[in-house]
Amino acid sequence: GGGAFYIRAPRDTEIAEGNIVHMSGQEGFLLGTVRAVKRDEGNPFADVYAESPVPLRTARFVEIIGQ
Numbered sequence: 001g002g003g004a005f006y007i008r009a010p011r012d013t014e015i016a017e018g019n020i021v022h023m024s025g026q027e028g029f030l031l032g033t034v035r036a037v038k039r040d041e042g043n044p045f046a047d048v049y050a051e052s053p054v055p056l057r058t059a060r061f062v063e064i065i066g067q
Contacts, residue, residue, distance in 0.1 A: 003052035005032065008045045021050050 009015060015037050023029040032050040039046045 002057075003032070003055035004035075005050055005052065007048040007050060009048055011039050011044055011046045013046060015046060015048055 007021070015034060017034055017036060019034040021031045021034060023031055030053065032052040034048055034050050036049040037046055038049075
């Protein structure tokens with residue numbers, strides 16, 4: 001909620017707090033910023049917690065851009 005979202009990535013992926021998350025192939029489309037990364041030796045995945053700069057529920061209008 002409030003623009004926060006969760007990503008699972010391979011544990012050895014280089015991800016750090018403060019990294020920018022953007023849509024693949026759309027470098028200018030900012031999805032959010034990594035706020036925390038949790039790695040556990042028993043889990044092959046890293047839990048990545050990120051936050052969007054704007055809570056999506058507050059958006060009144062969106063623009064859909066075709067390819």
